[in-house]
Amino acid sequence: MTAVPYLLGFRPDEGSVVVIATRQRRVIFAARGDLPALDAPTADLLDLAANLVPVVERQQPITHLMIVGYGEPGHVDPALRILNEAFANRGITILDLLRVTGTRIFSLRCDDPACCPPQGTPFDPTASLVAVRATAAGLVALPDRAAVAARFAPVDGTVRDRMREATAAALTRLTTLQAAGNKEADEAGAQAVRDALRQHDGGKLLTDDEVAWLTVLLQRTAVRDRAVELTQPHDGHVTFWAEVTRRAEEPLVAAPAAVLAVTAWRCGDGALAGMAAERALQADPACRLAHLMLQALHAGVPPTVFDQAAPTDTTTE
CATH class of the missing domain: 3.40.140.10 (Cytidine Deaminase, domain 2)
Structure with missing residues (x-):
């Protein structure tokens, strides 16, 4: 036992x-x-x-x-x-x-x-x-499920204040970028994901501005899906997406929480995966990726299904 x-x-x-x-x-x-x-x-x-x-x-x-x-x-x-x-x-x-x-x-x-x-x-x-x-x-x-949820609980205090300001600036930046077209925005999003994961893998913490930029870009479905593809099934990337989820502003939580859910599932951590998917749905009840993740968990679908279906290009370099 x-x-x-x-x-x-x-x-x-x-x-x-x-x-x-x-x-x-x-x-x-x-x-x-x-x-x-x-x-x-x-x-x-x-x-x-x-x-x-x-x-x-x-x-x-x-x-x-x-x-x-x-x-x-x-x-x-x-x-x-x-x-x-x-x-x-x-x-x-x-x-x-x-x-x-x-x-x-x-x-x-x-x-x-x-x-x-x-x-x-x-x-x-x-x-x-x-x-x-x-x-x-x-x-x-x-110790319990509450301790699992604490891994991606939202930040507060001065950290939340800084993230609120950084996110407002990132949303203005995104509006300007989207005026240039969807392709440019999606490419910028994919690059932001690569850069963020590379920094994390190198032991460098993301700044508030970098996290805010990443979270606003993740609202684009193509960017969120690219984030899932680029993320690797190891605890370091679970920790990364848990931190992004913690720092994201509430309206932007669903995307990073859903990516966290998929990453935890691929690592065999069904408890964290389920709770992260529920957190995504709390922020956005229409989050399709979170719904799919919960369906997979409830059905006992093994994470090897993801690896068999995922694209082979998963490099963050």
Whole structure:
């Protein structure tokens, strides 16, 4: 159980269920969902199963599945049993059903007190060998979903004031540029993306004016799509787009947040991807890229689909 937070990127809250799919003892997929309320009708649990089963089936071939619920037994155990039956009916082998209550793990499949005592097995999620190895490998387990959202939370204070002024100047500059034609504006946008990523890769922070110019150009669909193509699936570029999203003025947040969502998804960070896509839709409910990203996440579409369809020219030089 100490590995679950590193698979998700954060520690699951109570009322969570996590499904972990493996292929030949290697984890290939992990997803978290919210359990229905304690007093919810059984139909809500069946709906949860109906949503999770096809998502997992898309990850085939898998050899085993583990389902973990977080919370008290009265809330978690009925859900685990319904999920177990739903997956078993599809011919998927369930390795174990586990409940995490506090700092103890309980197995619903094992009644041998030698390995699964009735009082549960104590564990420390921060002091295990798994945690040490994951940290050494650069994996991070944030405390909760709020900590994930904090990565791209908007700046405030004097930083926000400076960005507001820089964005006003950038919008005036863009109006002048667009008067020369769409081609010139799109080319300027693509160049701004290349320059920004190159500066970030070189360890140089973007100025307020540079971020503002980038965010106004990203409002052009062609520029935003070019940004997706040029961005690479590594944590450095996730950090870059999170920072651009933080500094963008609210009306301009959707585009960088959507690019952040795609980048996080390609890195295997579904939690950040989903939250960034939701942030994009909060700023612009019509953001098509964010809608597509959420659909892909809900359907369990693997990020390899992007790499198979993306253009081969992704250089930022």
